[in-house]
Amino acid sequence: MSEETMAGRRVGSPRARAIRQTVAAAPFLLPSLVLFAVFVFYPLVRSIWLGFHATDPFGRNEVWVGTAQYHDVLTSSDFRHSLLVSGQFALYTVIPATAIGLYLALLSHRRLPGIVIFRTIFSSTVATSVAVSSVVWLLMLNPSVGVLNYVLGKGGVPTESWLTSPTWALPAVAMTTVWMNIGFATIVILAGLQNIPEELYESARVDGAGRWSEFLHVTLPGLSPTLLFVSVVGVIFAFESFGQIQILTQGGPLDATNVIVYSIYREAFLHYNIGLASAQAVVLFVIVLLLTLLQFGVARRWVFYQ
């Protein structure tokens, strides 16, 4: 690093200064820029390009097929089905995980002896990975020897072959994911609760607000950015979910758990249709982009920022 470049000597034209500054900044920025170029921007372009080409299963005999594969994806009922499943999966995971996280955070957001232990327990599942959580739940969900059916049976609830039933497979996979995400939701919401100024509660009390009205008029508005964050991240997690599907159901039965990433994976790495899989990924990218923009638009309207 040359020390004189930034030492504040006023020499040279603006152009020379710009060059000097660029030279000085380059070593700081290039590592990230190169990596982004190779592993983020190039893949984006490459995926679009792959979507216009078909190859044999081994990635050879590349031929231009125009928009045929994009057309296939947009008109295929399988792709729409996968989008729907992903949407359902997001719904089944985000709402319960946020609600449970909110409940656990409210429960442990008090000054009580030993409360730290409970907070730690509630946030502990943040340490679990998809693989750990899937292996843990695979055993619980086993229809013949699993604990879940035993407990349900004791409670008089009809038992199910959870992962092989087209009706129950998606909720079952969602349940394992909810459990895994509770920790994250609890941690973030707890932090959000701590950020709500105490004065707001005090003035609410002065106004004679009850617990419920305090929750509705102070806590919830104060938490709205946090809850939005938790649910946005939850939606992103849901749309990226793969491991639990691969380990628990492989997309079945009857494609009931064939979420979009699994569908792309299956097309690319089990059916070896790289072009078609890329076209799916590109279409998904566009959809996610639009959804994100929409989400921010909506958020601007109702989320209460301090």
Added chain:
Amino acid sequence: MTRQSAGRAALRLLGWLPLYALLAASAAVVMFPLYMTVVDSLQPIAKFLTFPPDFWPHTPVWSNYRAAMTSIPMPRYMANSLIMATVITVGEVVTAALAAYAFSFMRFPFRTPLFFLFLSTMMVPWEISIIPNFQTIQRLNWLDTYQGLTVPFLATAFGTFLLRQHFMSLPRELKDAADIDGYGDLRFLLSVVVPLSRAALATLAVFAFLQAWNQYLWPLLVTNDPNMRTVQIGIASLQSEEVQRTNVVLAGTILALLPMLALVIAFQRFLVRGLTAGALKG
């Protein structure tokens, strides 16, 4: 302590009792799946074919844990994960610190557009890059290597963003003083900025490590050699391959979880800061 105040304390504790009961019940539900896994990891294999299941290991088989370390290659998997997660963590922290420094302390043309370019990478979902990135690694002949496992993750916009937020909060006078002392940028970064940003760096590091350790899809794609499997791929594949040793696999699962649990508990403070960085910047 007077008798009266002791009585009040006892009364208060009594008042808390329902709350504690609720807390304990909630904790039990949250911990139940892990608890059952621990129980099952201590069972003899024959117990897996019996119904109803045991809720307590009546004759704990501790040797399952020894078996997990010796007869299935858990140590190798853990070592792979450790190497992968460490390299990614160090890489992310270094690239993010460098870039964040440039964005907060240096002047250069197109600074703002470049920063937005960085942020825009967060909008590109991982799904779309999987296939091309896989092909890139394949073409570089990096399958079954640590560079294949790590290099695509060495830079993050999230990390840059997080550190920039912190660097921006440092007093500008520091930089002026450093300029007068003739410090170069790198020296200023290393000897002034980094020591003042330990907490922010730790936040990023904990976050990066946790994410890297728990990765699934990418290691699944780029490792063929069982010796290169990470712990996540290891337990997921053992779970289907070693049905006759499910108890040992579960012991391995617990072993895979423990380091992360320790990390989360020890560095919870930093983790919270990392997780909420996005949420609370209104």
Added chain:
Amino acid sequence: MRRLAALCAVFALTLAAGSGCGSGGVRYSHGRVEVRLWHSMSGVTGDALKKIVDGFNASQSEYTVVPIFQGGYADSLKKLVSSLDTSSMPALIQLDDIELRFMVDSHAIVPAQDFVDADARTPGSHPANLADFEPRALDYYTLNGKLQAMPFNLSGPVLYYDRDVFAQAGIDHPPATLDEVRADAQRLLLHNPDGSLKRNGIALSINGWWLEQMMAKQGALFANNGNGRQGLATKVLIDSPAGIAVLSWWQQMVRSGLATNVGTSGLQSLLAVVTGKSGMAIESVSALRAIVLALGPASARLGVAPMPAPPAPDNSGGMVLGGAAMWIMKGRPLAEQRGAWEFLKYATQPQVQAQWHYDTGYFPVRVSAWDLEPAASLHRQYPQFAIAHDQVVRSPRNLATAGAVIGPFTQVREYEQTAFEQVLVGGKTPQEALATAAKDADRAIARYNRSVR
């Protein structure tokens, strides 16, 4: 690159030892040429394969075979495709039967036939004696007039049944046709005092393989153009009467409660018989060895019979003898290919195959292995193996029993499985479900055929 690889292959067959062609040089370990073998044998079968590998490594000093378990066949294939033209590629890979067309189209393999022919031209070599190989296995893996891969572990589906339960119900022989299965299942039903079902007739798992085998048993082709053996297959024929007959039976059995659908795990169906929840099950013969090992003498109760199927006109039907085979990869240096071939010759020796059969229950690849020890004593102790083998020997050799050759067979299997699920839990008729599956399969085949042309 392809031309270079082809050149390498030519050299491989004319030179005794090769220089480094392909990706990377020859791998050595302790001065021997290292031959990596990717396989999918775990548990008992993995140990048995290890035994063969150790035997080979001890029998000579030129090559060291290193077995690497790669998960199931689909996992292994996925890894192979991703490692083509890279240095991670193995010299030898074990893949299941349905990948035949796919592997041939990869142009990444050397047909086993080329090594057989090269041996025949080379004085002093010990050629493989193909005359003693199970001809049905050779039929399966022969395409374009060449033996493409070396058959290694052969299996087929059989009917497992509980002999005690059959005796109690007064049934003296296992069912041979689907109608007989239905009749027997009716007699095997057992109710609890409260009226609920304690035992059903048969546990059925969902697997496209059952449909393929039951069609072959009826002498019906699974795909057009002679099952893809007289020309490229372009259509599957599952929506034919032979296919509809199978799925209709399946649907009726499950609907009437005579059968229970256990999902996609064949193991679960066998467990149902072992635990007394079902009277019969259809599963691969490859499960038999593990069961016999686990149950010991108690396994005498477990009967084995040829897989039942609708009767074939004029005995034209039989079993498809697929299983899995070993492929030699063209991209590895000649010395490794040579080592792979020497290993395959060793692994298919009658004596080695007799032990392999004893250890795993897979049908031996060599005809003469059947009567050698320890195979012979296994048959004396557990006659079930001999019964299972009978249905192999009695199968006629024709295009139907040679098995279908389709490029995207994995995908076609998925569509078959979907058809099963739609019929059993999705409320579709067998005709509708099979027509949809056939349409989807044909589209996948067309896409595939176009891409490899």
